[in-house]
Amino acid sequence: MPDLLLHDFPLSGNCHKIHLLCAMNGLPLESRRVEVLDGATRTEEFARLNPVQQIPVLQDGETIVQDSQAILLYLALKYAPHWADPTPEGMAAIMEWLSYAAKEVSNGPQMARLHFLDPHEDIDIARAQAMGRKVLALLERVLSERDWLCLGRPTIADLAVFPYVGLARQGELPLDDHPAVLAWIDRIRALPGYHPMPGLPEAL
Numbered sequence: 001m002p003d004l005l006l007h008d009f010p011l012s013g014n015c016h017k018i019h020l021l022c023a024m025n026g027l028p029l030e031s032r033r034v035e036v037l038d039g040a041t042r043t044e045e046f047a048r049l050n051p052v053q054q055i056p057v058l059q060d061g062e063t064i065v066q067d068s069q070a071i072l073l074y075l076a077l078k079y080a081p082h083w084a085d086p087t088p089e090g091m092a093a094i095m096e097w098l099s100y101a102a103k104e105v106s107n108g109p110q111m112a113r114l115h116f117l118d119p120h121e122d123i124d125i126a127r128a129q130a131m132g133r134k135v136l137a138l139l140e141r142v143l144s145e146r147d148w149l150c151l152g153r154p155t156i157a158d159l160a161v162f163p164y165v166g167l168a169r170q171g172e173l174p175l176d177d178h179p180a181v182l183a184w185i186d187r188i189r190a191l192p193g194y195h196p197m198p199g200l201p202e203a204l
């Protein structure tokens, strides 16, 4: 069994991606809480662990990986290969969504939620919500035609995009007029090992 430690925060959707992949694959994950809202990532000590000064950070023995997308990829390739893909075409399809999670989903629903979670953050809420609406519209279109974001099965692409979309209402981005997105959320909730974080729905 691997020796996995996550530098973690319970309200972080980026950290929750890692919890989901581990739980869905029976990988034990130890959690070390980082008080990110109190600036605990902005210390010299934390910068030695992750120069980008953000969570999540994963330690797997001697290996340190930062960034939720990179951690998903690392864990899938090493311990849960069916959540990634062995072909260049398949990996490219997954990477398209990992990049989308890192830019559009982060600048949209993640930032809109953070605006209401932490009033000290300097966030242009109109811009974040506009991007959030674009993200939801795109997902609605894509998921009207297929059950999963790519490859016809659940992959780390779905886990990378899911948390901040599932939490969109906390950024005052309604989901009720997005039936295909809601149905996809329900499919994720039905996967073995799914569990919520505050603001996400319970397992089905």
Ligand SMILES: N[C@@H](CCC(=O)N[C@@H](CS)C(=O)NCC(=O)O)C(=O)O
Binding pocket: 012, 013, 014, 015, 036, 041, 053, 054, 055, 056, 066, 067, 068, 069, 102
């Ligand atoms: N691209 C990174 C973004 C991570 C991120 O936004 N982390 C937030 C918490 S969810 C953080 O550490 N914020 C503290 C800061 O930026 O000072 C990822 O996907 O892991």
